[in-house]
Amino acid sequence: MAHPPTLVVGVHLVVVEDGRVLLGRRKGTSYADGLWHVPAGHMEPRESVTRAMAREADEELGITIAERDLDLLHTVHHLDHDGGGGRLQLFFRPAHYTGRITNREPDKCHELHWWPLDALPGTTVRYAAHALGEIARGNPLSVVDRRR
Template sequence: MTPPADARRPPTTESHPSGTDPLTLVVGVHLVLVDDGTVLLGRRRNTAYANGMWHLPSGHMEPGERVTGSMTREAEEELGIRIAEADLELVHTLHHLDADDGRSRLQLFFRPTRYDGRVRNAEPHKCDALRWWPLDGLPGTTVPYTVHALAEIARGRCLSTVGWAA
């Protein structure tokens, strides 16, 4: 349905004041592989963020990529598996305000309906272990927003926020 002409927002041509930028979100993609009540996590190694902590296979969108293309690329790079973009189901969206750098991040969590290949650690220089953990027994050294998102997914919630003032 098209809004009435007077309700449409006029195009803007103004520039942003000196020293400010328009909102930019960092978009992260996360793969949620669940098997018989367990979830696959990798322990991060030689990374700037959460070194030594357990986390879902994940990465960031690169310029010019579709979000689903980012997820399929990361799955192949990190786990050696191939996922068709059409086989990805978005199971959770997390709007995360990162306390470390103050940046607003949109974290998207995907579950594949199917994939090809055998899961393996394809990036041992960035991940020193892959392990299946019970969803109700994640290690204490799991990235906190990962724990949050997995709990929200288990509750059937598709959207949450973390890090914002109440």
């Protein structure tokens, strides 16, 4: 009997102000160094997805978001090349937050920058750029096949 796939769950914060989205340029990580990405992280054991997103917002940006103030905008199912179930990438928008956005993880994020939604840098993490485009089109779900 086959075992059900195990999915890694990523949480992503989509902060938009005046038509611009907040991106950070990654550094010193095991994934996508030098590329732009929305603030993101992974769910920890026994943690809800909204708790994970609120925690990551505090850790990375120094802002406080109540879990009830997180709106799920988009889900990307990332199919993996290894035959596993892949990853679920959840993209949330904060309806409200408190605090001032700052780069709280300079060892993992070279800089933060606001980019026009219609002019993302070409060096944006591919699935994040994909998700932002799907969000702009009002699509709640997409599948990205990393096996190709």
